[in-house]
Amino acid sequence: MHLATIDKLCSGCKACQLACSMTRRKEVNPKRSFIRPEGRFPAPGDYIIKYCTQCGECANVCPTGAISKKGDIYDIDEDLCIQCGACVAACPFSVMLLLDGEKAKKCNACGACVAACPRAAVYDSDTSKGGRY
Amino acid sequence: MNGYAGYILRIDVGAKAFRKEVLDRKLAKDFIGGRGFVDKLIYDEVPVGADPFGPLNKVAAAPGPLSGIFTPASGKVQFGTLSPATGIIGDSNMGGHFGPEIKYAGYDMLIIEGVSNTPVTLVIDDDKVDFKDASDLWGKGSFETEETLKKQLGADFQIATIGPAGENKVYFACINHDFGRQAGRTGIGAVLGAKKVKAIAVKGSKSIPVADPDAVLKVGMNLYRKCFEKPGLAEWTPLGTAGVTPWVNEVGAFPTKNFQTTYFEGHEKIGGQAMKDKIIVTDKGCFACPTPCGKYSRLKKEGKDVYVEGPEYETIAMLGGDCMLPEIEDVAYANRLCDDLGLDTISGGAVIAFALECFDKGIITKEQLGRDISWGDIGSFEFLANIIAKRQGMGDLLAMGTRIAANRLGHDSIRFATQVKGLEWSGYDARWAPAMMISYMTADIGAHHNRSWAITFDVAKGRDTLEGKAKRAVELQRIRPAFDLIGCCRLQWVEIGFELENYEAMFEAVFGERTTWQDIYVAADRLWNMNRVRAMLEIPGFGRDDDYPPKRFMEEPVLSGPAKGKLIDRASCDRLLDDYYMERGWDKAGHPTKKTLEALGLFGCIDELKARGLMA
Incomplete structure (x- = not known):
């Protein structure tokens, strides 16, 4: 699966964040998700969805080589992560997470957000399909 | 406690102090959350007879146990206070x-108490509370205030603000949020203004505990799926609430010219389709909403872009029909103006329509205003909105709402002050809709539609019959407020036919124990009766007399349109009230009986009524 978005379909409801945090962390907490729909109000009045494009910037800056490409995604070897935060600083979309007492975590393109988005604003570019239930 | 953050945050803006308190399990059990929490807080902690603008009044804000959870439209918060508009x-x-x-x-309720000496923004960041000086924001519109705070604090803060109307204690000042969402009714913005609280900014990083996260995800997905299967969805979302405008006109219930009539010639030009064709730029959803009614719009005014969320139906009805603004751009501009000034568009529209009618009748004069005003003129609207929000000249009186203004102005203008209990009537004329009529007459906060939107029942069961109408109003006053307790929006159920039963699986996934709507309805009834008792304690002689609609609706037939000639006379209102009180377990004076209160466990209410000689 490769995530892609159509920003103009987004209504900012954050269902993607809820599904992400519940799937990856078993927690109800949008702040602990790997996707960020951001509203731009009062002007121009739209949304931009920031998500992991698997661009690899995090891997480029990781000093221990903890992040590497596995198949379609960049994955973190938590044993190698030293919690330095370089990946968080480097992420162009602010979707790397490094919480206190944890190793860095990132999107693994599991598709929970695709399945949950009521607007098909985030979709799987491999199939060109959104979830929309 | 699953579904709950587990704490309450109490902030004293006078002492600049705050305290985190453990949520009382009995409160959660008896009153569930949301409106249950805030109204109970006001009942318990604000003394009877307190000045709504004084240091003893409080403002509380509470989400519900389903708020913030992956379930359709779980983004609601309830604000409560002792209302300056109604005194209850x-x-x-x-x-x-x-x-x-x-x-x-980390909180299930915020409580704001005391009065600050200087303007303040409350900045709540998890466990920290900062009292940020807001002197630079005082006097600013709500849009600029929110935009400034987002820049200063960060976009991740969710912010509620008041506009100049709140600062100036206009009795129908609203609270604004997210550049277009409002807690509009009962003047809570004015109470924040009296406390010198310009804004509340909140950011949280914590997780909400639920019994079974996997089940919440699974059930949540299923609920969203069911929403999408509903045939009503395709019609609903593109236009949102504005989409009902033609229907309300067709059934002769659209407030027009201060409710002189109920059909607005040219309503097509201010309805949902006109919005879609001319001004909507995006859907703007509330938290976790699968069917966003929120529309964000842009229009040109004197060459500049003007942005506004909406207009939604109530605004279209009250600014469009009731003030007769003829074009969607006028309605949208008036909407933006009210939002920025911090005026509730429902009461704001009703008050301005009242002023226009007073002007027609010579009760308010050109000499008093310094200019002419007329129906459907955006310039007149802007002038009146400004003098009300800033309390200048005649605006100072109008700022206290139609009931007080009419009583001061005299000339029997109380006849067309469209309010009950001091709260202005919202966007449905009910002279040919008895279930809707009794709903407005008896709504606990005053003439508001959201407790019971029964007009579809009238249309389905017969517009003229009174039979079964009060019973239906009571049923709806149980179901709809139940949504206010759990922290969810009711529109999926109301508008697309999403069945109530669907939620019960989510209750179990969240709470970890079987909970039914019936359990929540009991809490809703408890709350309803508690509020009625409080009104009796607060206002001498409160009861049946406070439940009648304005004389216009009982004595003046609708002038034109599908409901032409219709009214509900006083005898019919009496029949509706008798039925209603019986259904509620209240006596003919509109007072809950001891038996009713006992059955709901409201023993404290009984004691207080007895102490004041209001119950034997």
Whole structure:
């Protein structure tokens, strides 16, 4: 699966964040998700969805080589992560997470957000399909 | 406690102090959350007879146990206070993202008490509370205030603000959030203004505990799927609430010219389709909403872009029909003006329509205003909105709402002050809709539609019959307020036919124990009766006399349109009230009986009524 978005379909409801945090962390907490729909109000009045494009910037800056490409995604070897935060600083979309007492975590393109988005604003570019239930 | 953050945050803006308190399990059991929490707080902690603008009044804000959870439209927050407009408990709900953020910050309720000497923004960041000087924001519009705070604090903060109307204690000042969501009713913005609280900013990083996260995800997905299967969805979302405008006209219930009539010639030009064709730029959803009614619009005014969320139906009815603004751009501009000034568009529209009619009748004069005003003129609207929000000249009186203004102005203008209990009537004329009529007459905060929207029942069961109408109003006053307790929006159920039973699986996934709507209805009834008792304690002689509609609706037939000639006379109102009180377990004076209160466990209410000689 490769995530892609159509920003103009987004209504900012954050269902993607809820599904992400519940799937990856078993927690109800949008702040602990790997996707960020951001509203731009009062002007121009739209949304931009920031998500992991698997661009690899995090891997480029990781000093221990903890992040590497596995198949379609960049994955973190938590044993190698030293919690330095370089990946968080480097992420162009602010979707790397490094919480206190944890190793860095990132999107693994599991598709929970695709399945949950009521607007098909985030979709799987491999199939060109959104979830929309 | 699953579904709950587990704490309450109490903030004294006078002492600049705050305290985190453990949520009382009995409160959660008896009153569930949301409106249950805030109204109970006001009942318990604000003394009877307190000045709504004084230091003893409080403002509370509470999401519900489902707020912030992966379930359809779980973004509601309820504000409560002792209302300056009505003198009884007032509350108002707001969509957007503010309620969920309160829970992520770790709280099931915020309590704001005391009065600050200087303007302040409350900045709540998880466990920290900062009293940020707001002198630079005082006097600013709500849009600029929110934009400034987002820049200063960060976009992740969810912010509620008041506009100049709140600062100047206009009795129908609203709370604004997210550039277009409001807690509009009962003047809670004015109470924040009296406390010198210009804004509340909240950011939370915590997780909401649920019994079974996997089940919440699974059930949540299923609920969204069911929403999408509903045939009503395709019609609903593209236009949102504005889409009902033609229907309300066709059934002869659209407030027009201060409710002189109920059909607005040219309503097509201010309805949902006109909005879609001319001004909507995006859907703007509340938290976790699968069917966003929120529309964000842009229009040109004197060459400049003007942005506004909406207009939604109530605004179209009250600014469009009731003030007769003829074009969607006028309505949208008036909407933006009210939002920025911090005026509730429902009461604001009703008050301005009242002023226009007073002007027609010579009760308010050109000499008093310094200019002419006329129906459907955006310039007149802007002038009146400004003098009300700033309390200048005649605006100072109008700022106290139609009831007080009419009583001061005299000339029997109280006849067309469209209010009950001091709260202005919202966007449905009910002279040919008895179930809707009794709903407005008896709504606990005053003439508001959201407790019971029964007009579809009238249309389905016969417009003229009184039979079964009060019973239906009571049923709806049980179901709809139940949504106010759990922290969810009711529109999926109301508008697309999403069945109530669907939620019960989510209750179990969240709470970890079987909970039914019936359990929540009991709490809703408890709350309803508690509010009635508080009104009796607060206002001498409160009861049946406070439940009648304005004389216009009982004595003046609708002038034109499908409902032409219709009214509900006083005898019919009496029949509706008798039925209603019987259904509620109240006596003919409109007072809950001891037996009714006992059955709901409201023993404290009984004691207080007895102490004041209001119960034997």
